[in-house]
Amino acid sequence: MGSSTVERLSVRGLDLEVARRGAGRPALLLHGLQNVDPRARFLDLLGRHTEIIAPSHPGFGSSPRPPDFETVYDLVRLYLEVLESLPYDTVTLIGLSFGGWLAAEIAVACSHRLDRLVLVDALGIKISDRETPDILDVFNTSPAEVRRRTWHDPSRWAPDHDAMSDEELVVRARNWDALCLYGWHPYMYNPQLKRWLGRIRIPTLVLWGASDGIVTPAYGRAYSGLIPGSRFQLIEGAGLHPEIEQAEAFVDAIARFLER
Amino acid sequence: MDAWWQCEVPYPFVPPEILDATDSVRASLPNKYCDPRIAADLFEQVIDEFLLCDDLGLNVLAVEHHAGINSLLGANPVLLGILARQTRQVRILTLGTLISLRQDPVRVAEEYATADVISRGRLEIGFVKSGGSEMASNNANPVNNVERYWEAIDLIKKALSHQEGPFSWEGKHYTHRHVNIWPRPWQQPHPRMWSATGDPDTAAEVGRRGLVHVLILRGPEGTRRAYAAHRQARAEAGLPKVTTDNFAYAAFVYVGDTDEEGLRVGSKLLWFLHTSLKSAPQYSRFLPGTVPPHLAPQVYRTMPKTGTAMLSAGQNAARLTSVTAEQAQAQGILFAGNPDTVYRQVMEFYDKVGGFGHLSLVGRSGFMTHAESEKGIRLFATEVLPRLREIKPLTVD
Secondary structure, three states: OOOOEEEEEEEOOEEEEEEEEOOOEEEEEEOOOOOOOOOOHHHHHHOOOEEEEEEOOOOOOOOOOOOOOOOHHHHHHHHHHHHHHOOOOOEEEEEEOHHHHHHHHHHHHOHHHEEEEEEEOOOEOOOOOOOOOOOOOOOOOOHHHHHHHHOOOHHHHOOOHHHOOHHHHHHHHHHHHHHHHHHOOOOOEOOOHHHHHHHOOOOEEEEEEOOOOOOOHHHHHHHHHOOOOOEEEEEOOOOOOHHHHOHHHHHHHHHHHHHO | OEEEEEEOOOOOOOOHHHHHHOOOOEOOOOHHHOOHHHHHHHHHHHHHHHHHHHHHOOEEEEEOOOOEOOEOOOOHHHHHHHHHHHOOOOOEEEEOOOHHHOOOHHHHHHHHHHHHHHOOOOEEEEEEOOOOHHHHHHOOOOOOHHHHHHHHHHHHHHHHHOOOOOEEEEOOOOEEEEEOOOOOOOOOOOOOEEEEOOOHHHHHHHHHHOOEEEEEOOHHHHHHHHHHHHHHHHHHOOOOOOEHHHEEEEEEEEEOOOHHHHHHHHHHHHHHHHOOOOOOHHHOOOOOOOOOHHHHHHHHOOOOOOOOOOOOHHHHHHHHOOOOHHHHHHOOOEEEEOHHHHHHHHHHHHHHHOOOOEEEEEEEOOOOOHHHHHHHHHHHHHHHHHHHHOOOOOEOO
């Protein structure tokens, strides 16, 4: 395809906004706290290696969220359905932060539709003791602190609400509400998931922003350690969003992983 | 007209430099700044003030707020239980356990039924939607808060009124397979219910359900609109018209011997607005579910464009933090002066909003002293209340 396109995908009556890019082996990309900006540079770079299919979860971007569709369970079932509806035997699954949680759940449930798994600063499990939160509470922490801990270089990369269009701010508010609905409790993890990560038997790459202060590299290493044979790789100069702060290094790491 | 006295038991004794330095006086201010000995004195004084109301025939009202200097009443049912036993004649409105924050509405129904029995049928049950910093303090998902609110009311109402053995509830937010509370309430089928809300959607639902509709510090415009939405929703649903007895208004009220005293002491109530509303952005404008996404452009930017759409609860709060006593009087959120003045101010407001049957007095706040509070209660109950009692319920279109 080459150029940027935003399409719609209909699955079991659910209407999803989808950013598509590139050609080649297919990759389903599940976004994190924000839906993927179709103008994002990493899409162009990654599109040289794969055909990217990046839907916005129901409630995010311009994807409607039906009433009572409000749990991670619903999202996981939705993407299992998407995997079965795509015209490929297998795809590569890439999950960013919140989408990394979804990707891990999907890989546990359905490895046979996947050929590779990439988790990027993924949420979804509980590692530390009961009095040590693994994942910064982005809802109950001051926006300035969340900004500081999200980015390696906030002054360069953190979004500026004052500079955004009305439409972009409406999308951010939709994303924020939807994220809260899906992830409020237990906060951004499934207590049952850790036990089942050993079921993932496809090649897995766990990528982590070295400066991530929302969910730290130590958590990433522990996550990777629970997935048999997975490889953990740090990306320097990036926080929660290596795909944005270090787009080249991010894409290089994935491209090399896909070639193996 | 009936009147209800309330005190939220605020805790104003945190050093000002601490309050200035913090970004939030609610939810995150460490409780090391709350001295339990001072808190005990406050509770003792305020409970005595409630008992003075009982002696004078002025109804009482118990609120609930969590984890902040604005109120130490996080555990509303505890105060409710004390009032149920220690008062002897007046009605007691709980306004109320924040039900969308509680895991089990059946337990709330048990608490309310018990208080109704102990008070021998003097309980009125008010529901408040909650929001803001209460969500963090109670681990409650803010996005579907209103859904939980209505489902919890439905379940509490059924638990209070169902008398034929266990029933099952498998709702969206609450499941309970075996509901059968003892004791059942004294009042049948259940105590009268109230709901506090200002936004038009909730106001309409309050109207359809026929709950007593209470507006808090909303001023004449917002109050009139909410009452109108209540009436209109009933008309559209083909329900009978209601009287002014279905409407209530809560304001700061203080009565002194003179206008000078009434205003001077009454102005102390504005501490609530000036000092106790400070709330960090994550608990207010950036709290998920608080503002509909289409209004985000006005809320997310540092300098919101003005003059558009409705005020959110957070914006309403921001407007109130800098209000002067004179402005507060002009806006109908402070009624203060000598008895004649207070009566006149209440009735001017009454006329502006189309009438109401209940006045709720935020009667003690901030640094008002126990003696000042008791004087205001006596003057209101003896000089103003008898005149308000003359105002009978009316049907207004």
